Amino acid sequence: MNRNSTSFLKEEYEELVKNSFDWKLRILESGSTPHSVVDGKKVIMLCSNNYLNLSNHPRLIKSSIDAAKKFGAGSGSVRAIAGTMKLHMEVEKRLAKFKRTEASLIYQTGFAANAGLIPQLVTKEDIIISDELNHGSIIDGVRLTKADRAVYKHRDMGELEKILKEADKKHRRILVITDGVFSMDGDIAPMDKIVKLANEYGAMSYVDDAHGEGVIGEDGRGIGAHFKIEGKIDVEMGTFSKAYGVVGGLIAGSKDLTNFAFNKSRTWLLSGSHPPAVAGAQLAAIDVLETEPEYVKNLWDNTNYFKKELISLGFDTGESETPITPVMVGESSKAKELSNKLFTEGIFALPIVFPMVSRNKARIRTMMNAGLTRKDLDYTLDKFEKLGKQLEII
């Protein structure tokens, strides 16, 4: 057949551009630091996930260099064949101890953890029960399964229980899955209640705690510690790429879970393992969290101050309970305008617009950083006040 086999590449890209759905990549000319240089402009960074600023911590950098010097630039293989280094095993041991679980397993990325593990936990005779606002990587993991799927209203335990009751009658396995900290609103899943309900109906509990790891719970141990239910969540999934300041996905739970997971997750089995420099930095990140509690403390001090001041200026910060603080704007066009103006003033914060959130709930999403000073926050608040009034948001 006579066809242009690749013309769609250009056509579909142009369609994205036409609808302003394309990603215009912003280039960091510095490290991801509280004050970064983005597209040539020095800005206060309010959209990085580097919550604790650990990516610039001297201990992480040193440990990364040391590991590279000692073990080389790459790991040589997938974990299953010849790519498991003593260093990887050490990270998993230390992480399990930190998370107070029996075992842990490191994946290449958080996405790889969800996409690899979820489809192995349930199949045709089973059901996944999912919060309606779960993150895209959970959604993709769910799409890869043949299980039935049911969605409950955001954080609504009444609806969850109704579905559990129905599912209990018909399905073999039940998996309840939720984000820990929801990335659009910064609110927290009621994990204690979810685990209790799951236990009552013989369901597995699975939390994607990407934005909670290193942030919530004692010393940033995550959602299990936050609700004091460590070791009781069947799958605590998270990432090293956010507060930990490195890269990599993780799961923590029972030894049975990790044995099952690494033998069955295709993403884990078929991707190369982390280079030694990554594993070295991961190890140091755990060290820092265990021995330097001031990072988590600073993050929360900054968060509480910033949130309090935004509210006193008259901004609506939604239901946020974490360092993700949305500043509600309303119309999508206004949120984009505010983001552009903030950037001109030297503040980098992204707009979240329809259809990521509902039409009248467009917002600027701010993500706090432990490395920002009070002076930085006051400067930011001043600009929010000025522009908020200008755009008639407050």
Add this chain to the structure above:
Amino acid sequence: MVSKVGFVVNPIAGMGGKVGLKGTDGVLHQAIKLGAKPFASDKAYETIKKFISSNSKKNQIKWFTSKGEMGSNILNKAGIKNFEIVYSPSNEKTSSEDTKNACKKFIEKNVDLILFCGGDGTARDIFEIVSIKIPVLGIPSGVKMHSGVFGITTIASGKMLNEFVNERLTIGDVEIMDLDEEKYRKGEWNIKLFGIARGIVEPTYIQVGKSTFESVSDNEIKDELFEHINDEIEKNNDCLFLFGSGGTIDHIARKIGIKNTLLGIDAVYNKKIIGSDLNEKGILKLLKKYPKVKLVLSPIGAQGFILGRGNLQLSSRVIKMIGLDNIIIVSTPAKLVSIPVIRVDTGDEKLDDMFAEKEFIMVVIGYRLSRVVKIQTLT
């Protein structure tokens, strides 16, 4: 892009309701005698004003309308100049014929949407003329508004019009429902499903990139619902399936390859029709023959009824024989946005209570994808 919108107001809509009548059709004199005053044009004006205030590019609509209180007066009052009068009623006292005549003109003008102000009766008049040729949007102003064409309020209709002209809404099925006058004259109150029109609905979005979404058409969602029901039929090959009415179920049936009755109840066994447009007696007869049965329903009309509106042949006796656990509800997510609850009115208090006790019901919204929706009964 400029949208062409036909705009028609039924000036007497709702007058009967204000003085406690069940409608305005045929009882206008009585309504006036009882002190009713027209208010539909005020309702229409609220919608148009809301549209103007939310629409940043004001010249996006080329309006076609009827003269006087049937349209042009309201557009003039709202300061809209870009309109053409395509129909003039011959008498100051307008009737349903005038609504229909205006719609014929709108068809000639090839409009993209008909915006009308009225109630179920007006919706029916319009549907009689335009059928599924042109999508319709109703400004609620009638006594009865069971049809799915109306915005929840006049303001909501204004916002929907704005979203439509800015191409942010899509076209989907909406039910045209009204009181069954024949039964009403015999002393029975029954809301009948008259047809499935085209309306404007919120599209369903699926995430394709980190923050990019694709809107999915109503038909794509219905294809998924077909796959789901098709699987159910294959899984339960000894089971009789009863198909309810409405556009969603009709789509599923056609995909399976059977000729379904759009507004009636059909029986399907092993993917073959074994009973068409069944009445209660016909259904009961089949239920005696087939011990295993599943009933597939979709919420109907603006209030989201699954039972009690437009399908009285599914009597309480029938539902009790089928069993609540054997009812499969299917719906497009767009429909669930406009009807946050599923309503049931079986006319049998005990059966309604059984639904009420469930509190929630699972609604299939995609292939093997469901969510729980609250059930509401009238008791």
